[in-house]
Each structure stands twice: as C-alpha cells, then as structure tokens.
Amino acid sequence: MINLTIDNKKISVPKGTKIIEAAKKAGIDIPHLCHHTGLEPFGGCRLCVVEVEGTHELVSSCVMPVEENMVVLTSTPRINKARQTIIELLLLNHPMDCLVCERCGDCRLQDLAYRLKVNFNVYKMEKRVTPAAQIKGIIEINPKKCTHCGLCVRACREIRMVGAIDFSYRGFKTEVGTPFRKSIDCEFCGQCISICPVAGVISTLSKYDARVWEIGKHNTICPYCGCGCSISLNVKDHKVISVSSREDLGINNGNLCAKGRFGYDFPNSPLRLTNPLIKKEGILIETSWEETIKFSANKFREIKEKYGPDSIAGIISARCTNEEVYLFQKFMRIVIGTNNIDNSSRLENGANIDILSSMLGYPAMTNPMNDLLISEVIVVIGANPVESQSIAALKIKGAVKRSNAKLILIDPRKTKLNSFARLWLSPNIQTDSILLNVISKIIIDENLHNKEFIKENSTGFEELRSSINNISIKDVSKITDIPEEKIFEAARLIGKSKKTAFVYGSGVTQQKYSTETVKAIVNLSLLTGNIGKEGTGVYPLKGYNNSQGACDMGALPEYLPGYRKFDDPAAQTKFSSIWGKELPKTPGITYHQIFGKIMEKKIRAVYIIGDDPIASFPDTEFLKLTLIKLDFIVMNDLFLNNTTPYANIVFPAASFTEKEGTYTNMERRVQNFKSALKPGKNIKTDSEIIGLLSKELGYPLDPSVKNIRKEISELVPDYQGLDVNPFPQKGIQWPFSKTNTDGTPVLYTDKKNKFTFIIPENLSFVQKENTEYPFILLSGGSLFHSHSGAMTRNSKGLHEVCPEGFVGINPNDAENLKAIDSELIRISSGSGSTTVKVHLDNNIPRGILFAPVHFFEEMHINNLFPWELNPVSKSLINKSTRVKIEKI
Amino acid sequence: MILKKEPRNIKIMNNKNSLDIQILVCMGTNSIASGGKDVLAEFESLLKNDKIAATLGKRPCHTGRTGCRGLCSNDVLVDIIMPPFGRTTYGHVSKEMVPKIFEEHIINQKPVKEWLIYTEKEESPYASFYNNQTRLILEHCGYIDPEDINSYIKAGGYSAFKKALTMQPKDIVEVIKRSRLRGRGGAGFPTGEKWEITLNTPSDQKYVICNAEECDPGTFKDRSLLEGDPHQVIEGIIIAGFAAGADTGFIVINPDYNLAIERVDKAIRQAEEMNFLGEKILNTGFNFKLIRRRGVKTFICGKSTALIKTLEGERGFPELTPPHSAEKGLLGKPTILNNTETFSNISIIISKGADFYANIGTEKSKGTKIFSLAGKVKNVGLVEVPMGTTLKKIIYDIGGGTIKRRKFKAVQVGGPLGGCFPESMLETVIDYEALKEAGTTIGSGGLVVMDDKTCMVDLAKHYLEFTQEQSCGKCATCRLGTEVLFETLKKITEGKGTPEDIQVLKTLSKDIQDFSLCGLGKTAPNPVLTTIKYFYEEYEEHINNKICRARTCRSLLKFKIDETLCRKCGLCFKKACKFNAIEWAPKNSARIKLENCVRCCACVDICEYNAIY
Secondary structure (H helix, E strand, O other): OEEEEEOOEEEEEOOOOEHHHHHHHOOOOOOOOOOOOOOOOOOOOOOOEEEEOOOOOOEEOOOOEOOOOEEEEOOOHHHHHHHHHHHHHHOOOOOOOHHHOOOOOOOHHHHHHHHOOOOOOOOOOOOOOOOOEEEOOOEEEOOOOOOOOOHHHHHHHHHOOOOOOEEEOOHHHOEEEOHHHOOOOOOOOOHHHHHOOOOOEEEHHHOOOOOHHHOEEEEEEOOOOOOOOEEEEEEEOOEEEEEEOOOOOOOOOOOOOHHHHHOOOHHHOOOOOOOOEEEEOOEEEEOOHHHHHHHHHHHHHHHHHHHOHHHEEEEEOOOOOHHHHHHHHHHHHHHHOOOOEEEOOHHHHHHHHHHHHHHOOOOOOOOOHHHHHHOOEEEEEOOOHHHHOHHHHHHHHHHHHHHOOEEEEEOOOOOOOHHHOOEEEOOOOOOHHHHHHHHHHHHHHOOOOOHHHHHHHEEOHHHHHHHHOOOOHHHHHHHHOOOHHHHHHHHHHHHHOOOEEEEEOHHHHOOOOHHHHHHHHHHHHHHOOOOOOOOOEEEEOOOOOOHHHHHHOOOOOOEEOOOEEOOOHHHHHHHHHHHOOOOOOOOOOOHHHHHHHHHOOOOOEEEEEOOOHHHHOOOHHHHHHHHHHOOEEEEEEOOOOOOHHHOOEEEEEOOHHHOOEEEEOOOOEEEEEOOOOOOOOOOEOHHHHHHHHHHHOOOOOOOOHHHHHHHHHHHOOOEOOOOOOOOOOOOEEOOEOOOOOOEOOOOOOOOOOOEEOOOOOOOOOOOOOOOOOOEEEEEEOOOOOOOOOOOHHHOHHHHHHOOOOOEEEOHHHHHHHOOOOOOEEEEEEOOOEEEEEEEEOOOOOOOEEEEEOOOHHHHOHHHHOOOOEOOOOOOEOOOEEEEEEEEO | OOOOOOOOOOOOOOOOOOOOEEEEEEOOHHHHHOOHHHHHHHHHHHHHOHHHHHHHOOOOEEEEEEOOOOOHHHOOOEEEEEOOOEEEEEOOOOHHHHHHHHHHHHHOOOOOHHHEEEEOOOOOHHHHHHHOOOOOOOOOOOOOOOOOHHHHHHOOOOHHHHHHHOOOHHHHHHHHHHHOOEOOOOOOOEHHHHHHHHHHOOOOOOEEEEEEOOOOOOOOHHHHHHHHOHHHHHHHHHHHHHHHOOOEEEEEEOOOOHHHHHHHHHHHHHHHHOOOOEOOHHHOOOOEEEEEEEOOOOHHHHOHHHHHHHHOOOOOOOOOOOOOOOOOOHHHOOEEEEEHHHHHHHHHHHHHOHHHHHOOEOOOOEOEEEEEEEEOEOOOEEEEEEOOOEHHHHHHHHOOOEHHHOOEEEEEEOHHHOEEEOHHHOOOEOOHHHHHHHOOOOOOOEEEEEEOOOOHHHHHHHHHHHHHHHOOOOOHHHHHHHHHHHHHHHHHHOOOOOOHHHHHHHHHHHHHHHHOOOHHHHHOOHHHHHHHHHOHHHHHHHHHHOOOOOOOOHHHOOOOEOOOOOOOOOHHHHHHOOOOOEEOOOOOOOEEOOOOOOOOOHHHHHOOOOOEO
C-alpha cells in the first residue's frame, strides 16, 4: 500500500493506482473527460491535471501512479483557471444546442461547464461547419460536439478489439470517425454510443425519443444468444426507447452486440398479436380468451381420448424462461400425459445432450466464459462467435491480445476471428471429426497426453488409442485438404499447452456427423487433461438465450427436469409424489421426429410455443404437407409467422420485457429478471396460457413464478435454492444448492469423476467429387439477426443495417459464373432450388457458398437441405449441403 | 539511378599529397536540383575523351560525388583537388561551365578565377563559412562518397564499431555517459543515461530506433547527414544496438527524403555485405538487423512515443511518460530512440574517447551542434559549431551577416517551436540551459535570420499556423488553444486587433504551456511569447496604429509614401508598378495614385527603405 496526501486528506491505496482513482477513494472527484478505468490511460483532455508537491510541471492524474508520501493538490487557482479555459475552448466550436440535445442532463461537458463556472466570453472563434456523419443510418457521429476524449476510439480498439473508428486529420480539424465516413469494419456493438460522455456519438434510433430524466431503467437479460448479457431497458411511456448496459453488472461488463443493443423494439412492434386467434373457415380471426381456451382444451381432450396421449406433441422455444419451460413440460407430461415434449434448441443442442452427458456427466459448458481469458490455447471449431455469440468472442480476442493465448481456428470459412488466430485449419466439409481424431493420435504418438489425468479420472483410453492408432495422417491430410505440418502444429500446440479450451458452435452440432465431432472434441480434451481445471474445458456455444435452461428444465423427450431419465423408477416416484399424478411411461419423440410421425398418423395434434418450424427446418414442402395433415395445432407467439397459417388457435404471448423469470445462459448461469413493461390488455405470458389450459383440462397448474421455482428447487438437485429471495443479481452457475449459494463455476473439479472415452464410429470418410453439385452451401448466423428473424427483423435498427440477405461467394467463383455483386443466381441441390442475390466475399474459400438463415421468406435456403436426421441425436442437419449455381 | 553502379574510390582522406586529380561534385538534394547530375556527367564524359586522356598522361583523374558540404546557397559546388593548388572550390557551377573549368584548371593549370569561391590561400566568404565551424559530425560530408562504404572505411569508418565490439556493453554506455552527450532531438535528454536504462531493463527483446522524420520546415540536418554520410549514422545505431543488447533497429526517414532513403538503403546493403549488419557480426555472437522505414511525415513524431505509435501502425499520438520508451517502447519493449544527429556522434565518441568529446562545449552541453542556417543571411546552409558558440558568431562570422547588409532584426532559434530574439540577445550561447532560459529550445537546430522586412506578428502567426496544422489533436489545449492563438494573431495582422488581444495571447499561451501533454504543446506558444516580449512595440503598432513597420501585413497597407523614409530612388516607379499608379521624378519623392493602384504590393516589396506604408 502507498500512503499519500490528496487535498490534505491522508489516504493509502495499492501500488500502481492512478492519482485520479486514489482521489476518488478519498471522495475527491477530479474533473475529467477522457479517463475510464477499463481503458489504457490517455491523458488527452488535460482537465485532470493536478499539482504535485516538488514538481513544477503539472501532472496528469489519470496517467501518473501514486508514489509514497506524495502530496497532491487537485484544485488550486492555477489549475482551476486553466480548467475553465479548457472547457471554454472545447465549447468554442460547439453548437450550444443543449435545449434540443440528446444528452442534455446526462452530458459530462455540460456538468463540467457548470461545475467549473465557465464563462464564455474570453476567447472567440468563428464556428466551423462540420456535418454529422452517420454509420448506416443508426450511429451518428457529431464532430461539433465531440470533445476528442478518444473514449469511443479506445473502446472500439481496446475493449472490442475492432478498431472501426479512429482520429483522422490533424490540428483543429482532428475528427473522430470511421474511415472515409463509411462503415468499414463496424460491428454495430454501440460501445461508442454508450461510452461517449457527450452527444458526440448517438443512436439515431432513439433520437428525440426521451429526455434522460424521463427514462426508467429496467435491468433484464438479453433475449438473443446464449451469452446471457445483462441489459438495461430504457423505458418511457411503456415503450422501450433504447438499450444500455452497466459495466458493473452481468457477464458482459457493459459490452453488448448489435442485436443486444439495437434489437429492442420488437415488443413495441405494431405487428404484435393483441388478441387470441381462432381459425374459422380457413381464416384466423380475433376472438376472446374464453372461447379459444375452451376450444383448445376440448380439442386436446378429444384427440387424447380418441388416439391416446402420445398422439399429441409439445414444442417450446428455448427463449422461454425456465419457469415456463418447466410448467410446459409438466403440462405435457401430466396434463396431456406424454413424453412428446422437446424444445427448439434441439437443432443446435441435439448432439451435445447425449454425448456430453455420457462422456462427462453434464450436457453443459464445463467452465465459465471468463476462463477463456486465462487459457493458453483456445481451439474454436465450427463457430463464428464474433457474429453469433459476441461476448464469448470478446473473451477469446481478449485472451489472444492480453495474455497471448494461441488461437487455433477450425472452420472452412474465414471469420472475423482469423486476424487473431495463430493457426487456421480449413477442413473439407464433414471431415472435422477425423481431423480432431488424428490430432488426438498425434498427441498420443508424441507422448503429449496427460497420463496421470487419464489414469485417475477416466475409463476407455486404451480402446480409444487402439481405435485411432491406425489412422493415416497422410490420408487425413488428403481428405481434409490440410497440409500435414499444420495438423502437427495444431497437435503440438494443444499437446504442449497446460490449459486448452475447446470452443465449438453450430458448425459442429448441426452437421451430419455432429455427434462424432463432439465425441472427438471431448476425447481430445480428456486425453490432454483439459477438464475440471480453470482455463480449460469444453465450451459448446448456444444460439438461444435459454438453450441450456430449456434442457435443464426437462423439455426433452428422454429426460425429466434435472436430466433424470424419464423411465428411471426412482425419479418417476419422486416426481409423481410431488406432481400428484403418474408419469407417462412410453418414450417420447424429438421435435424433428414429430413430422415423420405425423406422416405415419401417429401424431394428431401439436402445441408449439414460440417457434416457427417452417422458417427453421429443411424441406419446406414436406413440412407444409405434414402440418396440413394435423388435426389440431395450437401456437403461442408474439407475431404471426410462417407456421401460424397452419394453426387452429394462436395465443398472443408476452415478450421477455413483459414477464419475469430466470434464464440459464450457456455457461450454466441462472439469471433472474423482472418485467419492464406491462403486456397489452389481452396478452398473456406463456405460463398464464398454460395455466388456463390446464385448468380447463381439469388439472390446474399454478403459473406463479414463485411456486414454480419452489417446485424446481425441490425436484432439480442442481437448482436447489432457485426460490431464494432476492435472487443474486449476478446469477448463479448451477449446480447450486441451499448450502452452495455461490454455485459451481467450474464443473468436475473434484477428483471423483470418472470420465468415459468413447471410440469414434465412423472413421472412413471418403470424399467423393460431386460433379453435378460442385459447390458446398454453408448456412449460418449473421451479426444482425437471430434464428428465423422474428425478433430481429421486427427491430427497426437491425433491419436498417441489414435489410436483406445475400449468399456469399468467392469472387473467383463469381467471376467464373460471370455474376456481379447483388446479382440474382439460382442455387439448386438434390432437394430443391431457390433464387438469391449474391455477395462477393473474399473470406469465403473457393467452392463454398455461405447463406444466412434469417431470411426465410426471401431466400428459401431451407429448401436446399434434405430432410435427414442424425441417428444418435435425432436432430436435423441444416449446416451444409452440396449445390450447384447458375446465372439467371 | 543517379550514378553509375560502380563508384570509384576517393582517396583524398588518406593521401592529400597524392598527385591524383580529384573532381568532387556535391550531390545533395539541393545540388541535384541545381543540376549536379549534369555537371558530374559532363566531367565524366570529358574524362573519357581520348584527347584529354592523352593530355593528362598517366596522372589518374577521379570524379566523385560527395554529400552536402553545407553551403547550399552556392550549389552546384565542385571541388577540384590537385597540386599545386590543393583544394579549390567552384560555386554555382552549371553544365555549360564545365568544359572551361576543365580546359583551364585541369589541363592548363590556370584556375578560372571569376568562378572560384574558395582556395586554400585566399580569404573569402566561403572560407570564413568553413573556417569558423568545428566540423566533427560533418567531417566526412563533402569529402567521402556517400554511396560507397569503402570510402567511409578509408576515412576511418567502422573502426569505432570494431572497437566497441571489444568492449563490454556497460563500458560503452559508461563512455557515452562520460562524454555527456545529450539527445539532439531537442529535449536534450542525456544519451548515456537513456542507454543505461535500456541496458538495465531486462527483456527478451530490445530495439533501437533512429528518428529521421525531421519535419520542421527549414531544417535539413538529418537529411544531409543521411545523404552525405549515412554510414556514420548506421555505425552509431549498431553500436547502440550492441550496447543495449538489441538485435533489431529501425531507421525512420521522412518519406520525402528520397535521396536519403536511397542512400541509406544502399548503405544498409553494403554494411550487410561487409557483415557490419546481419548474423554473427564480424565473427562475434552479436546479431543486428537494421530496417529502414518511411515515416509518416508528421511533426509530432519528433516525440519518441508518437514515432513508436506510428511504427506500431497506429496514429502518432504522444503518450505520457513515464514509462519512458527506453524502458517500455516499441511493442512494449525497451527501446533506444535517438535522433539521427545523436547517432552520428557515437562513433566519434567511441573512437576519440569521452574526454575528447567532453572537452568541447559548455559545462552542461557538450560536443558540437549542427544548425540549419536560413533566412535573410548570406551563407545559407548547414553549419556545425561547438556548444557555447554565440548566436552572433554563427550569424555574422559563419553566416556572413544579413543579405544586402540590411538591418538585422531577429533570429528564430530552434525551429517552429523556438523563440525569436532581437539583436540584444545575440550574445546568447548555444547551450540547452541558456536557450531554455531565453525562452526557446535548441529543437532541431533551426536558425532563421530575419531583417527589417519581416513582421514579427506575422512571423508568430506563420509559426502558429504550422504548429496548429501539426498538432496531433490529442490535447484540448494544443488542438484548440493554438487555433485560438493563430486566429487572434491573424486578426491582429488584419488590423482587427484590440488591446485585450495581447492579454489573451499571453494568458492562453501560458495555459497551453502549462497544460499540454507533450513538447509540441509546451513549446508551441514560444514564438508568440518571445515576440511579445522582445517586439512588443510591433504588436502595439498593429493594434493601435494599424501599421506594420515591416510592411508585410497586407491588410494594413494604405499605399502611401512616408516622405521621411523615401530616398527618392524611384525604384518603385521604374521597376515595380505596372499599373501607372506611381508618379515620380528624379530627386522627388514618389507619390501613389490610389485610383490606379490595384494593391499588388510590388512597390512595397521592392522598396529598400520600407517607405511605402
């Protein structure tokens, strides 16, 4: 500790503390514009200079660390006068339009001018005309109001590691902005807006919407990806004006992505459903709750009586809260009486559930995302977190930039992570599992595997060794199209590192051999001993904000809440004792199996909460055919979507802003949130709807969050204590219990765990040249949209930035086709064909096309994929397919 | 390429009494611009002529290029060294003059008197320009072939490096420390101490950076050093690398210095071939790689931290120190960053010893300093003087005084951030502390002489315009304050000044100096403050009387004749006015007919007596 005196106050602070921070501790607020604790010191605004006894020159308190026995004066006549001068200079070219300024009342320049009693008539200057610049119409940079504090520039570079904005020009003309006033590199995270102390950078979306003092702030959890960021909804008159984030709250430390920052206005969309709909004479018409509930209950009862409970299936979105999911699976299991219950994350999560639980124990991310920051080597397989799980990507980038972690990318496509990568392996499609297996083989061959860990903690290593022993590296190099030395380099990097993290995304889990690849990843992490330690682990990335929770809560045909097998007698007894009813004994079917069963007339009715299978699944024509065959479809949704036309009843459901509950993010963190808005008069939460239906069906379920939590706490051992009040603000990572209220950040730390190696099944990958369909179409997410786009495409800002979808193509391939940017081409596969606009993209290798999945209505990319289920996970495959392209 | 691929050796350094005939053509940038290439080509073609070759018989005759020898105002300069005349210099040589010089001087042994500007025996301005200097760093400039490493080696080059290789790094640092060399970039940080910090900071990687950005207007010392004697700089860098334990060096050159870049590239290549650079240098374990980079041409890059930022690919913003770059520099590694001139001193100190060096100069400032002498002075060029020399000696003895014997008014010392001094201050000596006391810095070594045709307010405005454009924009005070200073000065020169403006200038200047982060902001107001201090009456005249005594501020001109000043010479009538706006008869004062006057100011400019106001 260092002792010093600031303005006659004695204080002791840790070594290395800057004077400005020490002063803050002593209760002295030194005026500043450019200082920020999360950024490298800048020293540009010059307001924070102080006098230090013994030095003649003034000292920048934001840069200078404290020294023993330092005597600091923060406010002397010499300093105060010059501070006034600086503020006056800053205001010389300022438009002085505080009356109509966005940041009036929340502006540091305004505050400082007031606090320092600045007068405005010493210096004079003719005002210059510098027009504001807009980045894609949603971010506005106003040079006249800019104080050149550089916070936005530094946040973009240091926090986001993007560098889309910088200073340009020199002298008085110095300006902050994007290169050539274009949106090159910008990821629209909006960090510049949130960090700007004045109205230099603002969002045009909320311009003139609200004064700062009219806004009510409601902390909640972001409804998009699995990161589970904390966001604050800024609400005025029951309307979300904008989204901000707090640096001291949540896993995101104030960071957001484009979706989180700008995808907020769908709850206020005029397209929201406001009344229950019932289909009469082929048309959905508005009606009352009474009628629809009664009608639905009767219909369910009728079908159940006629065809048995297993003729009904229920699907719930992985965006619903844990409480809703729990209630719904309970509804399906005991009110309806079937195990035909699944959630929408089946597509991305199917491969994880079985493989991770049988090899490790829990089907979940082993470590918190923050552990990536201390990893030595990070392997990212089939994932583009920069666009899909932005905050996870920040941790990866941060590890590379700040602690020199080595990043290995395994992806056919070049992503925004590539500039951070030590090594990029670009395997041919569907060869990633064999590539990972051969890496395991090299590690074993070179004796780099963790023998002690394997011996103490695992079974099945010898079987694995002998199963992969005979793979020829040469053959794999040929199959994958990766030079041998690169494979060796990757193997050695992983083998020699003490802490390796394996991150993978939908590029693994939605592939044909998804289960094989997940197996290979876990085998690799086990044999290098990278489980159960900080900085190591397996990180499956998730696209839905409650993918993890939906599975934890038992919206799975084979598992009851807490991953108890549905046919486990002990579990059955326990659950039925609490639920007061016998549990169904027959196995259920997965989401993706439902449609096949409809064709077999085994399924007669479906209840879908918050999902749009037509927009999400392959082979649209087949899907439509099945939906027509159904006797009864009930849906809960915010909007009409592509599936609602087939529904008999559509209930208007509340959005995340209008309800309370918990979400479990992909790192198992259970986070509580409260409602920010009141739902419309005739809009109900999913729980309430389920409650009404169950009551009508004669087994009333209590939709109150409090009681559901109590029940979960009782039935799910890992969620014991979910009903604590108040729930910890930073959330808890399960497993937690009444005694372990801090949760479990890292799984499997106790040495008792026995992990299981599972030998790969399919080792003979023979790539056949397909002359008829020479291209490979990859589908994936984009920075600005999420899944079917129901939320993002109803958000004005995101729609503005990314209004339409393009199929990315390598410029050389485009040239062969004689296609230019934005031109229409036809893509055909064995399953169908569609017409799309192309976008020339150097990041895409030759022979590959990339299509975003969010533009069902315009692009019909789904048509190109065949209806094909992974035999193990029973989930669909919609990541890659062979296609041909032609010009129209 | 400027010259033939195989340069010939010039041996003058070692055998001055040789019978060989040496023809040395200056090949600095100025000289090339004045036609130096043609002059050299003409000499070479003449030499090839059979007849002439026969006349010369067996006496070898060499032509050679040299770097700048300093007196750029007389370019193209050609030295002919042959017995019995020894060294003779021709000035303003053009291609057409070459045959005559060749015929008479070399063949007939009769120098062309009217073109000669220097002989060993006679007094001349050129002689006084040279003889009053102490050329230590510039010793080789003008003598050796800058494009030939052998020429440098014959002149004793790289012997210091070889000597350094036998020493311990800490001993080298000790020698530099004892020599009390201070950085020539402007701030004057003791070089030895800087090196010591880098040497003593443990790191897996260290760097040496040579700053040759040199963006001050009117300064060309680094350029001349790199053009005239690049190996001396390189030798200094390698020694620094050896002393600090660095294995990589960068030399960052102003991107406009094409010739310097070309010569440095060539020099690096030659040094690599001779194994002064590269792996296992001269069979020791020392490896050193020197990389030449084009700079970004910003004045702010004189600040080490800003230069390092640009090398890292970022905007050239200065950072606050500590940590110093010697401790945490390029890519966070300890880095020795010195000015080109500083590195030029190193080989001299190592080979001649610290005591030799420490004997030159004043108590706190040692060695010699190069100045770029410019402005209204006769001998414009590069001069090297020991520390402690008075400004007067430089301007009058070396520079030859003002042009046309006009009245000396002021000298601006230290580049655009320096101060302006009147005649009364000319006894000030060149010394870091003495100049700081007087209100300026030694800066990059600019010396601009001004006569009574220069307006001091306008001059201050001119410098502020430059600093404003070069301000990096980081600090509010510098970015905005200099703009307000500039606009206020502009207002005054336009006759719109008010008495309060002087107070505004003074207080704002003080605040800028106090509150700016780097040297640029801290010294930017120097021209304003010193002109207010020493030429206050000019400010008053501009504000109160709306008169500019130097007649430079055009807005203040009323186009009238001051009869007390007019000498009735009629020059304005005869040579300047093209619009029939001046009436003049012999022995009468001129009169301006304002109805015809178009305010072109030709008369104002031509008047030697500032009689038109």
